[in-house]
Each structure stands twice: as structure tokens, then as C-alpha cells.
Amino acid sequence: MESLCLASAPVADASRHDASLATADGIVSWVTVYDQENFQGKRMEFTSACQNIMECGMDNIRSLKVECGAWVGYEHSSFCGQQFILERGDYPRWESWSGSNAYHIERLMSFRPICSANHKESKITVFERENFIGHQWEITDDYPSLQAMGWPSNEIGSMQVQSGAWVCYQYPGYRGYQYIMECDHHGGEYKHYREWGSHAQTFQEVSPSKCKHKQVSVLVLTTLIAGHNNCSRCKDQAFTTLIMLGSNTGIGKTTALDLAKRGARVILACRNKEKAEAAVYDIRKESGNPEVLYMHLDLASLKSVRDFAETFLKSEPRLDLLINNAGLIASGRTEDGFGMAFGVNHLGHFLLTLLLLDRLKQAEHSRVINVSALLHRLGSVDFNLLNTHKDLVTGQSSWHAFRAYCHSKLCNVLFTRELANRLEGTSVTCYCLHPGVISTEIGRNMGVLQKLLFLPMSKLFFMDPEGGAQTTLYCALQEGLEPLSGRYFSSCALQNVSARGRDDALAKKLWEVLFCFASLGGSSVSHLAAFDSGRHNLKSLQRPLSR
Structure with a gap:
């Protein structure tokens, strides 16, 4: 296996150390590298670029800690070969920077800080052909897929970075080679793919990331999953009891297993009894934790949601964590006549959260996590359709099912934002996120035509359950997130949401409409006013109101 490169220079003395700590923007850059895995062996600190680690007396880099700033590491010396984004955090082994979807490079040989990653805004223009010719797009935000959004080609010929830093990926889903584009390099101009180090100009992704650099690709324009952060370094929280929705397979089951290993009492809230009981058996066996149990919950039935909440509140004295993870892409209607994706992916979560809020407030610190998706960026909310069709789309085609999923994921984002506003000053905080998806589960209720449409697109986003x-x-699990209640995360980092996802007026209006839907009758104005003041008795939602 050939070696990697990172950019930084050794610090000769204290005065040089102090002088080099700040970048041009006054931002500190600091990395500590080791020649053995798990932060063992020879150790050196850098605050600027290193063209060849061997010239500093080390054979290679096998682990590192980014103390401040954003860096880019290279496979070879002189900043050549495969590139890796290195953001603040620990990298004990090569998997930490390569991730599960990148090529496996076990050593780094050169590295440098990314000063332009600290720009407040990021903008890039991509061109269809070399030398800034042909069709062009100006990009300032993430996109799930350039081609899906109308890009007319399967490649990018050239790029101009007006501000910030961007990361390009070889394949969809943040897989393959990474290429870093910066406004401070080449004058921000990349006339040909050779100037960004690519063997061919068929990028697949582009988007912003947690340290304010952005990612770029020809086919996919999405949020960076830099380093594929592993949250095992997070401290175990004092979770006594948690509820995990959508937990009998895939990401949900993997999450439940991890939390069970940390000693929590885990309740799997699932519709399919057979799969749920099998998941309970697997998690108990692997975690060694007997405090894993199943409670029936069908999000396509508001009665089932109320029954679940009633059963839980009678049997469980405490709730520390609620993870609303269930999701599907499907046509059809729920038991209550709502669109299936809207009802299962959002309305059911909304009602359950409200029914359990009083119990969550009783814990010293509790959290609500709403699993959204990157595709919320394609979503919108049509209140006319909600009022007339009890859905966010009108048709039953494959395209309508996909659109309904996107709309429901935007609803998750808006709900989290409004919930955080209403819970301010309480012990409960809430967060939403894009986790990545697994093909075999999210489309399980699709018809043949829907799968033909969605599954090829889903290759843009898939990763393994872990x-x-x-x-x-x-x-x-992460400590110190309380000030970020209501915000959106991806790849274990704070991310921006779409413009619609930041619309407080839209979030409030959606809440009011959903409150009426969930209680199945009457005006919600008086209830909302009482809830805002913390006096609303949520037990009024236990059963449908008489008409």
C-alpha cells in the first residue's frame, strides 16, 4: 500500500509556533501526527504545510489529531496522489480518514491547511467543457444530484471557485477519490481536470461541510461526509430509557444495538412483530443487555400511535431519548386517509412526540431526534393539498411517491425547528439529521415501477448501516449540543438546511395544521397558546375528539 500526503510544516520554536498558528483569516490551524496507529510512536505538531513528512524525520503518518482548522492530506509527498479532508477530530487509524466508501490508503505523506475553508460564504461555477466553455451553473448550496437537478452532461470540464473551499467525489454517495477545490489555489480557476488531480472529469458530488468548505461533483451535489466520523469516542450518556422507531432492520437496528451496548433500556417501536422480536433477540445477544424489548407501533394508524403512547406511559416511568427513525417511500393511504409517506414519515412522529413530551420533560436532560434526509432539499409544503387531499402530492405514480418522500423529509426539518422554539427553557432538546440510507429497506413498500425509478437514484446516497x-x-450522545437544538446534522457535523427548511413562518404554520390533523378536530389555537406557555395537557390528544 502506498503512502498518503498531508500538508504542514514542523514548528522549530515557540516564537515560530505562535506566529504560524493563525491563517490569513485569523483562524488557527494545528495538527498533531504520529508514525504509528492509535497515536503511538513518534509525534510531531504542525501549524503549516508539510511537503514531505520524511524530511521531518518520520517515515509516514499512521494516525493524527486535528486540533484546529481544516486540513487536506495526500497519499504521496509534494501534495500528490489521493486527497483526504481532515477536519477537527481524532484519526486513530487509516479507516478514520478513508472511511467505508473511499479507497483504502493506510499512510499519509504530506498535508496542508485549508485556509479558504473558513470563508463565511462558498460559491463555485461549474462548466460543461474545459477552459470555462459550455453550459455553466453557479452553485452556493448542496444538491442531491447535479444530473437530477438538470445538469446536461455526465462530466465537469472546468470550474471557478469564487469563494470558500469545495470537495469533489469520484462517485455518488461520497465514494471514491476526493478532490479539494479552493479559491486560494490556482486563483480559484481549474481550467482542466488535470489541474485538480483527476484522471477523468467525471465527478459525482458537490456540497458544503461543517468547517465551511464545500463539496463538488458532476453527478451529485451534496453534503460532505468527511472522514466518516465514528461516534464511538462520544461519552456514554446516562440514558435510562429510550424509544427507537424503525428499529428492526438497517440503520435503526444498528443504532439500537450501539445504544444497548452502552447500557440503555431500549424499546423497539415497530409494526412488524416477527421482525421486531427477531431484532430484540439479536440485540440482546450481541450487546449482552437484557433490557431490550418490543412494543407494537404502526405509524400508519393514529389510533396505534395513541395506544403505544398510552401503553408506554403506563409501564415506563422515564424517557430520556426518542428517536423518530421510521421512513418509507410508498403510495397509498394510511388508516386515517392521509398520504402514506406523509402519514408514516411525519404525522405519526409528530403525534407521538407530543404525546410523550411531558414524560421527556421529567428527565434532567432528554433529547428528541428526527431522522430526516438530504432529499428534504427537494421538498416543499402545499397547504392547499394538505387541506383538500390530506397529502403533499396528488398522484400515485412512482414520481409522486418519490416527491412525497422528499416533502415529508422537509416536514421533519420544519417540525424540529418549531419544536425547539417551543421547548426553549425546558430540559428537552431536539435535532434532525441526514443519516444516509440503505437500499433494501427504504424502498421495501415500492412497486416495481417505483423501484426502477428510485433505486438507481438511491445509489447516490447508500452506505452501510454502521x-x-x-x-x-x-x-x-455528543455532549454540548444543547445550544444547537433545532438544527440539522450530517456526518456527525452541523449542516445547513434548504431555504424552506429555515422558514420559521412555514414551520409554525405546518405545526398548526398538523396539530389539527393529529387531534382530528377543532381549532388548535387555544391548545397552541397553552402549549407555548408550558401548561398544555397533552393527554387531550390520547383519543380523537368527538365531532
């Missing part, structure tokens, strides 16, 4: 669970675990 990787997909990391951001949920981060939001559940």
Missing part, C-alpha cells in the same frame, strides 16, 4: 447510524449516535 456508517448510516453514526450521525444519529452523534446527536444522541
Whole structure:
């Protein structure tokens, strides 16, 4: 296996150390590297670029800690070969920077800080052909897929970075080679794919990331999953009891297993009894924790949601964590006549959360986690359709099912934002996130035509269950997130949401409409006013109101 490169220079003395700590923007850059895994062996600190680690007396880099700033590491010396984004955090082994979807490079040989990653805004223009010719797009935000959004080609010929730093990926789903594009390098101009180090200009992704650099790709324009952070370094929280929705397979099951290993009492809230009981058996066996049990919950039935809440509140004296993880892409209607995706992916979660809020407030510190998706960026909310069709789409085609999923994920984001506002000053905080998805589960209720449409697109986002669970675990376990209640995370990092996802007026209006839907009658104005003041008795939602 060939070696990697990172950019930084050794610090000769204290005065040089102090002078080099700040970048051009006054941002500190600091990395500590080791020549053995798990932070063992020879150790050196750097605050600027290192063109060849061997010239500093080390054979290679096998582990590192980024103390401050954003860095890029290289496979070879002189900043050549495969590139890796290195953001603040610990990298004990090569998997930490390669991740499960990148090529495996076990050593780094050169590295440098990314000064332009600290720009407040990021903007890049991509061109269809070399030398800034042909069709062009100006990009300032993430996109799930350039082609899905109308990009006319399967490649990018050239790019101009007006501000910030961007990361390009070779394949969809943040897989393959990474290429870092910066406004401070090449004058921000990349006339040909050779200038960004690619063997061919078929990028797959582009988007912003937690340290304010962005990612770029020809086919996919999405949020960076840099380093595939593993949340095992998060401290175990004092969770006595948690509820995990959508937990009998995939990401949900993996998340439940991790939390069970940490000693929590885990309640799997699932519709399919056979699968849920099998999951309980597996999790108990692997975790060694007998405090894993199943309670029936069908989110396609508001009666089932109320029954679940009633059973839980009678049997469990405490609730520390609620993870609303269930989700599907499907046509049809729920038991109550709502669109299936809207009812299962959002309305059921909304009602359950409200029914359990009083119990959550009794814990010293509790959290609500709503699992959204990157595709919320394609979503919108049509209140006319909600009022007339009890859904966010009108048709039953494959395309309508996909659109309904996107709309429901935007609802998750808006709900989290409004819930955080209403819970301010309480012991409960809430977060939403994009976890990554698994093909075999999210489309399980699709018809043949729907799968033909969705599954090829889903290749843009798939990862393994362990990787997909990391951001949920981060939001559940990471200390110090309380000031970020209501915010959106991806790859264990704070991310921006779409413009609609930041619309407080839209979030409030959606809440009011959903409150009426969930209680199945009457105006919600008086209830909302009481809830805002913390006096609303949520037991009024236990059964439908008489008409």
C-alpha cells in the first residue's frame, strides 16, 4: 500500500509556533501526527504545510489529531496522489480518514491547511467543457444530484471557485477519490481536470461541510461526509430509557444495538412483530443487555400511535431519548386517509412526540431526534393539498411517491425547528439529521415501477448501516449540543438546511395544521397558546375528539 500526503510544516520554536498558528483569516490551524496507529510512536505538531513528512524525520503518518482548522492530506509527498479532508477530530487509524466508501490508503505523506475553508460564504461555477466553455451553473448550496437537478452532461470540464473551499467525489454517495477545490489555489480557476488531480472529469458530488468548505461533483451535489466520523469516542450518556422507531432492520437496528451496548433500556417501536422480536433477540445477544424489548407501533394508524403512547406511559416511568427513525417511500393511504409517506414519515412522529413530551420533560436532560434526509432539499409544503387531499402530492405514480418522500423529509426539518422554539427553557432538546440510507429497506413498500425509478437514484446516497447510524449516535450522545437544538446534522457535523427548511413562518404554520390533523378536530389555537406557555395537557390528544 502506498503512502498518503498531508500538508504542514514542523514548528522549530515557540516564537515560530505562535506566529504560524493563525491563517490569513485569523483562524488557527494545528495538527498533531504520529508514525504509528492509535497515536503511538513518534509525534510531531504542525501549524503549516508539510511537503514531505520524511524530511521531518518520520517515515509516514499512521494516525493524527486535528486540533484546529481544516486540513487536506495526500497519499504521496509534494501534495500528490489521493486527497483526504481532515477536519477537527481524532484519526486513530487509516479507516478514520478513508472511511467505508473511499479507497483504502493506510499512510499519509504530506498535508496542508485549508485556509479558504473558513470563508463565511462558498460559491463555485461549474462548466460543461474545459477552459470555462459550455453550459455553466453557479452553485452556493448542496444538491442531491447535479444530473437530477438538470445538469446536461455526465462530466465537469472546468470550474471557478469564487469563494470558500469545495470537495469533489469520484462517485455518488461520497465514494471514491476526493478532490479539494479552493479559491486560494490556482486563483480559484481549474481550467482542466488535470489541474485538480483527476484522471477523468467525471465527478459525482458537490456540497458544503461543517468547517465551511464545500463539496463538488458532476453527478451529485451534496453534503460532505468527511472522514466518516465514528461516534464511538462520544461519552456514554446516562440514558435510562429510550424509544427507537424503525428499529428492526438497517440503520435503526444498528443504532439500537450501539445504544444497548452502552447500557440503555431500549424499546423497539415497530409494526412488524416477527421482525421486531427477531431484532430484540439479536440485540440482546450481541450487546449482552437484557433490557431490550418490543412494543407494537404502526405509524400508519393514529389510533396505534395513541395506544403505544398510552401503553408506554403506563409501564415506563422515564424517557430520556426518542428517536423518530421510521421512513418509507410508498403510495397509498394510511388508516386515517392521509398520504402514506406523509402519514408514516411525519404525522405519526409528530403525534407521538407530543404525546410523550411531558414524560421527556421529567428527565434532567432528554433529547428528541428526527431522522430526516438530504432529499428534504427537494421538498416543499402545499397547504392547499394538505387541506383538500390530506397529502403533499396528488398522484400515485412512482414520481409522486418519490416527491412525497422528499416533502415529508422537509416536514421533519420544519417540525424540529418549531419544536425547539417551543421547548426553549425546558430540559428537552431536539435535532434532525441526514443519516444516509440503505437500499433494501427504504424502498421495501415500492412497486416495481417505483423501484426502477428510485433505486438507481438511491445509489447516490447508500452506505452501510454502521456508517448510516453514526450521525444519529452523534446527536444522541455528543455532549454540548444543547445550544444547537433545532438544527440539522450530517456526518456527525452541523449542516445547513434548504431555504424552506429555515422558514420559521412555514414551520409554525405546518405545526398548526398538523396539530389539527393529529387531534382530528377543532381549532388548535387555544391548545397552541397553552402549549407555548408550558401548561398544555397533552393527554387531550390520547383519543380523537368527538365531532
